[in-house]
Amino acid sequence: DQQVKQNSPSLSVQEGRISILNCDYTNSMFDYFLWYKKYPAEGPTFLISISSIKDKNEDGRFTVFLNKSAKHLSLHIVPSQPGDSAVYFCAASVWAGGGNKLTFGTGTQLKVEL
Amino acid sequence: NAGVTQTPKFRVLKTGQSMTLLCAQDMNHEYMYWYRQDPGMGLRLIHYSVGEGTTAKGEVPDGYNVSRLKKQNFLLGLESAAPSQTSVYFCASSRFGQGQETQYFGPGTRLLVL
Numbered sequence: 258d259q260q261v262k263q264n265s266p267s268l269s270v271q272e273g274r275i276s277i278l279n280c281d282y283t284n285s286m287f288d289y290f291l292w293y294k295k296y297p298a299e300g301p302t303f304l305i306s307i308s309s310i311k312d313k314n315e316d317g318r319f320t321v322f323l324n325k326s327a328k329h330l331s332l333h334i335v336p337s338q339p340g341d342s343a344v345y346f347c348a349a350s351v352w353a354g355g356g357n358k359l360t361f362g363t364g365t366q367l368k369v370e371l
Numbered sequence: 372n373a374g375v376t377q378t379p380k381f382r383v384l385k386t387g388q389s390m391t392l393l394c395a396q397d398m399n400h401e402y403m404y405w406y407r408q409d410p411g412m413g414l415r416l417i418h419y420s421v422g423e424g425t426t427a428k429g430e431v432p433d434g435y436n437v438s439r440l441k442k443q444n445f446l447l448g449l450e451s452a453a454p455s456q457t458s459v460y461f462c463a464s465s466r467f468g469q470g471q472e473t474q475y476f477g478p479g480t481r482l483l484v485l
Binding site: 261289291293298299300301302303306308346348352358359360361362363364 | 375411412413414415416419429461463468471473474475476477478479
């Protein structure tokens with residue numbers, strides 16, 4: 258049972274426009290949400306996160322929105338740049354008494370075209 | 372400061388062979404994790420460690436063993452490799468286990484079991 262879902266395997270956006278990546282979750286116990294970015298042949302790198310007590314977090318060109326009632330979060334990248342082309346993983350965390358156990362989505366391949 | 376490193380980068384095994392994947396981190400992190408990533412799936416947690424000398428099972432632990440004899444190292448062992456263990460393996464570490472703690476990932480080990 259996939260508790261974190263990214264229903265769009267790929268997204269193509271023009272340079273300078275907005276990229277919106279979506280993520281849905283089913284477990285209401287998740288209390289922290291993160292986005293990781295992954296380039297080919299590299300490990301994922303942390304991008305931005307949001308606590309379940311907030312509905313928005315912004316860091317430069319990246320903004321994450323959380324809608325708890327809909328169990329939905331999204332990552333907005335404005336403006337999109339060619340270097341943003343990568344796979345983006347949504348992840349959710351719940352404190353289970355030991356370890357920061359992340360549940361990852363399947364990823365969305367973002368391609369930013371010139 | 373190398374961060375998280377993984378050895379080897381790529382390996383081919385025959386069914387039934389054994390091997391050990393090594394993860395090392397130089398950030399003095401308490402927590403370390405092993406994930407596997409398969410096509411069309413997100414990263415799944417195999418085992419994790421909350422400190423030197425301690426290990427715990429993650430989501431998909433069967434067929435793997437781990438050891439954390441030194442704080443900076445986390446070893447993942449396959450005693451009798453199976454084709455189903457063909458995957459990309461990522462190691463990660465974090466300072467502590469709370470949800471907001473960023474996990475830092477290594478570059479991955481690509482394993483092919485024939």
